[in-house]
Amino acid sequence: xxxxxxxxxxxxxxxxxxxxxxxxxxxxxxxxxxxxxxxxxxxxxxxxxxxxxxxxxxxxxxxxxxxxxxxxxxxxxxxxxxxxxxxxxxxxxxxxxxxxxxxxxxxxxxxxxxxxxxxxxxxxxxxxxxxxxxxxxxxxxxxxxxxxxxx
Amino acid sequence: xxxxxxxxxxxxxxxxxxxxxxxxxxxxxxxxxxxxxxxxxxxxxxxxxxxxxxxxxxxxxxxxxxxxxxxxxxxxxxxxxxxxxxxxxxxxxxxxxxxxxxxxxxxxxxxxxxxxxxxxxxxxxxxxxxxxxxxxxxxxxxxxxxxxxxxxxxxxxxxxxxxxxxxxxxxxxxxxxxxxxxxxxxxxxxxxxxxxxxxxxxxxxxxxxxxxxxxxxxxxxxxxxxxxxxxxxxxxxxxxxxxxxxxxxxxxxxxxxxxxxxxxxxxxxxxxxxxxxxxxxxxxxxxxxxxxxxxxxxxxxxxxxxxxxxxxxxxxxxxxxxxxxxxxxxxxxxxxxxxxxxxxxxxxxxxxxxxxxxxxxxxxxxxxxxxxxxxxxxxxxxxxxxxxxxxxxxxxxxxxxxxxxxxxxxxxxxxxxxxxxxxxxxxxxxxxxxxxxxxxxxxxxxxxxxxxxxxxxxxxxxxxxxxxxxxxxxxxxxxxxxxxxxxxxxxxxxxxxxxxxxxxxxxxxxxxxxxxxxxxxxxxxxxxxxxxxxxxxxxxxxxxxxxxxxxxxxxxxxxxxxxxxxxxxxxxxxxxxxxxxxxxxxxxxxxxxxxxxxxxxxxxxxxxxxxxxxxxxxxxxxxxxxxxxxxxxxxxxxxxxxxxxxxxxxxxxxxxxxxxxxxxxxxxxxxxxxxxxxxxxxxxxxxxxxxxxxxxxxxxxxxxxxxxxxxxxxxxxxxxxxxxxxxxxxxxxxxxxxxxxxxxxxxxxxxxxxxxxxxxxxxxxxxxxxxxxxxxxxxxxxxxxxxxxxxxxxxxxxxxxxxxxxx
Ligand code: FES
Ligand code: FES
Numbered sequence: 001x002x003x004x005x006x007x008x009x010x011x012x013x014x015x016x017x018x019x020x021x022x023x024x025x026x027x028x029x030x031x032x033x034x035x036x037x038x039x040x041x042x043x044x045x046x047x048x049x050x051x052x053x054x055x056x057x058x059x060x061x062x063x064x065x066x067x068x069x070x071x072x073x074x075x076x077x078x079x080x081x082x083x084x085x086x087x088x089x090x091x092x093x094x095x096x097x098x099x100x101x102x103x104x105x106x107x108x109x110x111x112x113x114x115x116x117x118x119x120x121x122x123x124x125x126x127x128x129x130x131x132x133x134x135x136x137x138x139x140x141x142x143x144x145x146x147x148x149x150x151x
Numbered sequence: 152x153x154x155x156x157x158x159x160x161x162x163x164x165x166x167x168x169x170x171x172x173x174x175x176x177x178x179x180x181x182x183x184x185x186x187x188x189x190x191x192x193x194x195x196x197x198x199x200x201x202x203x204x205x206x207x208x209x210x211x212x213x214x215x216x217x218x219x220x221x222x223x224x225x226x227x228x229x230x231x232x233x234x235x236x237x238x239x240x241x242x243x244x245x246x247x248x249x250x251x252x253x254x255x256x257x258x259x260x261x262x263x264x265x266x267x268x269x270x271x272x273x274x275x276x277x278x279x280x281x282x283x284x285x286x287x288x289x290x291x292x293x294x295x296x297x298x299x300x301x302x303x304x305x306x307x308x309x310x311x312x313x314x315x316x317x318x319x320x321x322x323x324x325x326x327x328x329x330x331x332x333x334x335x336x337x338x339x340x341x342x343x344x345x346x347x348x349x350x351x352x353x354x355x356x357x358x359x360x361x362x363x364x365x366x367x368x369x370x371x372x373x374x375x376x377x378x379x380x381x382x383x384x385x386x387x388x389x390x391x392x393x394x395x396x397x398x399x400x401x402x403x404x405x406x407x408x409x410x411x412x413x414x415x416x417x418x419x420x421x422x423x424x425x426x427x428x429x430x431x432x433x434x435x436x437x438x439x440x441x442x443x444x445x446x447x448x449x450x451x452x453x454x455x456x457x458x459x460x461x462x463x464x465x466x467x468x469x470x471x472x473x474x475x476x477x478x479x480x481x482x483x484x485x486x487x488x489x490x491x492x493x494x495x496x497x498x499x500x501x502x503x504x505x506x507x508x509x510x511x512x513x514x515x516x517x518x519x520x521x522x523x524x525x526x527x528x529x530x531x532x533x534x535x536x537x538x539x540x541x542x543x544x545x546x547x548x549x550x551x552x553x554x555x556x557x558x559x560x561x562x563x564x565x566x567x568x569x570x571x572x573x574x575x576x577x578x579x580x581x582x583x584x585x586x587x588x589x590x591x592x593x594x595x596x597x598x599x600x601x602x603x604x605x606x607x608x609x610x611x612x613x614x615x616x617x618x619x620x621x622x623x624x625x626x627x628x629x630x631x632x633x634x635x636x637x638x639x640x641x642x643x644x645x646x647x648x649x650x651x652x653x654x655x656x657x658x659x660x661x662x663x664x665x666x667x668x669x670x671x672x673x674x675x676x677x678x679x680x681x682x683x684x685x686x687x688x689x690x691x692x693x694x695x696x697x698x699x700x701x702x703x704x705x706x707x708x709x710x711x712x713x714x715x716x717x718x719x720x721x722x723x724x725x726x727x728x729x730x731x732x733x734x735x736x737x738x739x740x741x742x743x744x745x746x747x748x749x750x751x752x753x754x755x756x757x758x759x760x761x762x763x764x765x766x767x768x769x770x771x772x773x774x775x776x777x778x779x780x781x782x783x784x785x786x787x788x789x790x791x792x793x794x795x796x797x798x799x800x801x802x803x804x805x806x807x808x809x810x811x812x813x814x815x816x817x818x819x820x821x822x823x824x825x826x827x828x829x830x831x832x833x834x835x836x837x838x839x840x841x842x843x844x845x846x847x848x849x850x851x852x853x854x855x856x857x858x859x860x861x862x863x864x865x866x867x868x869x870x871x872x873x874x875x876x877x878x879x880x881x882x883x884x885x886x887x888x889x890x891x892x893x894x895x896x897x898x899x900x901x902x903x904x905x906x907x908x909x910x911x912x913x914x915x916x917x918x919x920x921x922x923x924x925x926x927x928x929x930x931x932x933x934x935x936x937x938x939x940x941x942x943x944x945x946x947x948x949x950x951x952x953x954x955x956x957x958x
Contacts, residue, residue, distance in 0.1 A: 028270075028271075031192055033183070033189075033190035034182070034183025034184070035183075036187075036351070036400070037189070037352070038350045038351070038352070038433070039433045039844070039845040039846075040432065040433060041433070041844060041845065041846055043845040043846050044350065044845055046350055074181070074183040075182060075183050075184075077182075078182060082178075082181065082182070086181040086182065089177070089181050090173045090174075090177040090178060090181055093171075093173070093177075095174060095177045095180045095181060096401075096639035096640065096641070096815055096819065097180075097349075097351070097399060097400045097401045097639025098177075098179075098181075098185055098398070098400070098639065099349075099350040099351045099400030099401055099639075100350050101180050101181055101183075102183045105181065123853075124853045124854065125854070127852075127853045128853050128854045130852075131350065131850065131852060132350070133347075133348055133349060133350050133403070133819075133822075133823070133850070134401055134639045134819045135815060135818060135819050136818035136819045136820075136821050136822030136823075136856060137818075137822070137853045137856050138814075138818040138858075138859050138861075139811075139815055139818065140853075141853070
């Protein structure tokens with residue numbers, strides 16, 4: 001079936017199969033590999049993308065349901081250079097292997113969009129669905145908090 | 152490149168080392184550009200899936216692949232018969248694996264056949280059409296069953312029917328030590344196995360070029376060992392095989408073995424003439440495993456009234472799963488490092504690894520040492536209580552002597568553990584809290600040590616463990632080449648930082664080229680915390696050679712002595728007159744004109760300082776790292792739930808080359824330790840993995856991870872580059888016993904079995920309520936016929952001999 005959607009600001013018309021997931025569409029069909037697969041069952045958050053500004057696990061979203069909607073992957077965060085939250089991740093050492101990073105950046109962006117002054121506890125709660133096996137989350141929380149507080 | 156700072160007067164201060172600089176690969180990762188193995192897409196690429204056994208133990212009678220072959224879109228179907236009859240395994244003594252099983256399957260998940268097809272879905276459907284006729288054999292699913300007489304064998308080699316390895320060593324006379332003790336205590340502990348759960352599922356892509364050469368891209372921590380294995384199993388010259396390790400999305404030891412899917416994609420690429428990719432599903436990652444060994448332990452220690460250890464006797468039985476993997480080394484590691492944290496003048500170790508019909512266990516962060524560390528630190532906590540001593544103070548008094556030898560002939564260099572203990576005791580308010588918090592709240596203490604790189608390579612050889620080539624071009628650009636692979640720990644950044652420090656430029660001025668067996672000198676791999684020290688030393692040597700040439704050439708031009716020059720701030724200039732000098736690029740051009748192309752190699756081989764007995768190969772390292780930890784927990788008496796509230800952790804990793812990265816390693820270790828302490832377990836029911844999915848396998852999220860207070864205690868170790876030691880593993884070790892001890896402080900229940908689940912805590916509370924012993928844990932240690940020990944004189948207290956630097 002044919003769907004229309006916008007990915008990182010670019011409008012696309014695509015042929016998808018009804019049981020294809022949004023993650024498969026992005027990775028396998030379009031080669032947009034910045035959404036990652038860590039489990040394929042909605043648990044790890046590595047595949048997080050923003051769907052009309054809301055974080056979703058793209059491995060659980062069927063591609064056809066994205067018809068007419070806006071998709072943002074981590075590539076889409078950059079405008080004129082790095083998004084300041086990306087800068088904060090670099091500066092605060094929030095990235096180790098980096099596999100969780102795209103999903104966490106997007107989840108954090110969506111939170112700060114909703115609640116620009118989110119405190120550490122609110123950040124902690126918002127990131128509860130994004131696993132990171134490397135960092136112990138400490139420096140991820142530092143980075144998001146620093147950005148939220150305008151540091 | 153312009154100068155980045157005004158040269159300071161004291162040029163000897165370090166400019167890059169010790170600074171909180173971003174990782175050199177962080178930018179690519181935050182924009183999602185970094186290409187992990189599964190992100191690779193090659194023209195005409197086919198996709199592979201493996202067919203895995205559904206029986207834990209069975210003979211393969213016949214395999215019929217005809218229906219799979221007939222499926223449209225299928226390009227090739229292979230079984231074990233499509234490989235030369237060659238077995239492999241990471242250790243030379245355990246060559247027991249096949250790319251695809253030919254005679255037997257030994258665990259649910261063992262690979263028996265594979266398909267390449269135009270897409271993953273077709274490949275998956277084709278595997279379902281393969282018919283395998285099995286003759287089921289009785290599965291052996293526990294240590295007890297493995298040790299039982301007259302059972303069917305899983306492997307045809309080892310030290311007993313289902314015994315892979317037996318070890319027995321005694322250093323000094325432990326019985327004499329026990330006679331001198333005022334208190335002797337014996338305890339039993341069990342540590343359940345767990346998976347590494349790296350976020351990235353293993354993936355590999357193979358391409359066979361028309362000239363008959365194979366290239367394999369793989370998410371591996373050990374490209375060199377994969378290189379050797381591919382050549383061996385496919386019977387190719389090593390020179391025709393190229394292995395490129397892609398950035399690893401988390402390893403923690405789980406990507407350190409050569410795996411079936413790597414061999415399978417290579418063979419399928421050869422047969423189909425197309426590149427072939429295979430990415431494991433999360434379920435398959437649980438089968439590929441090589442995770443933490445379940446270990447049953449018994450420990451007996453004799454101490455004097457003030458808690459001084461006189462002798463220790465330690466026994467372990469490791470449940471190894473179906474294959475050898477690193478198991479022989481793991482077995483030794485459950486016994487080797489007991490003597491490196493506290494003074495243990497006499498020590499005896501007996502270890503045993505059994506085969507069971509489960510996915511093979513191997514190295515996970517801390518390799519073989521978190522289990523005994525947990526046992527010993529809880530055991531010492533009990534001893535301190537029995538003697539009425541403060542458990543932190545009792546340990547502090549017995550910290551090993553720097554620059555001394557242990558009973559089992561290990562050489563300690565620097566040791567900052569005393570300071571680590573002082574710092575966490577201070578920061579956590581230990582003295583005000585221990586045994587003083589309200590019911591349901593508690594604090595626990597533990598400490599640990601770990602190696603900075605294994606002293607020996609996995610296969611016997613005289614060559615360096617790592618090599619680095621540095622090259623400078625005419626524009627002043629610098630490239631550093633090393634076989635090391637960044638698994639998130641920051642090895643690319645360490646390489647760039649060390650070279651930058653020596654040459655007086657910045658890490659971002661350097662292009663690192665790593666983990667490509669065609670382009671880079673061998674590095675043995677990202678395991679055993681070896682890379683920073685070994686690669687760092689090699690990088691320093693290579694860069695120093697080039698700096699020598701640059702300074703010589705610049706000195707001639709400036710008509711001064713090279714000894715008066717420094718390279719710093721992207722310049723070469725006079726130490727005493729910083730205005731007089733030239734840019735780095737100019738110095739490079741002068742040097743190239745004078746000496747030809749600017750490239751230099753450095754390499755590193757660790758000192759051979761181990762003992763001279765059989766089994767002395769595991770444990771030696773250039774330097775040991777140390778950590779002390781205090782954990783505070785709340786225990787809910789209704790639900791049994793243990794909630795970690797705050798963790799204080801002080802780590803001696805030598806000089807922190809980049810404190811930001813070292814802290815990251817400490818925090819990541821704390822996190823992983825918490826997961827093991829409280830929830831993670833790889834368990835089986837009726838031969839089946841109980842939880843091969845992230846839905847069921849619990850691991851800590853942001854919500855279960857408390858604030859971590861990290862303290863870096865810096866020693867300056869003579870063995871490390873700029874004094875650096877290890878950071879990535881030792882901080883995991885004390886976490887687990889610190890939590891166990893904190894649970895005891897909170898509710899008076901001893902959980903002598905990891906993980907400390909709510910059920911176990913409730914059981915202990917229930918026993919306590921009934922006036923029974925409030926302890927949950929193993930009740931007996933099975934009979935194992937350990938051989939007579941190899942008896943070696945204790946080297947305890949002898950001074951370190953550092954002259955044996957590079958034999
Ligand atoms: S891959 Fe979608 S949540 Fe894990
Ligand atoms: S940085 Fe590796 S999983 Fe988060």
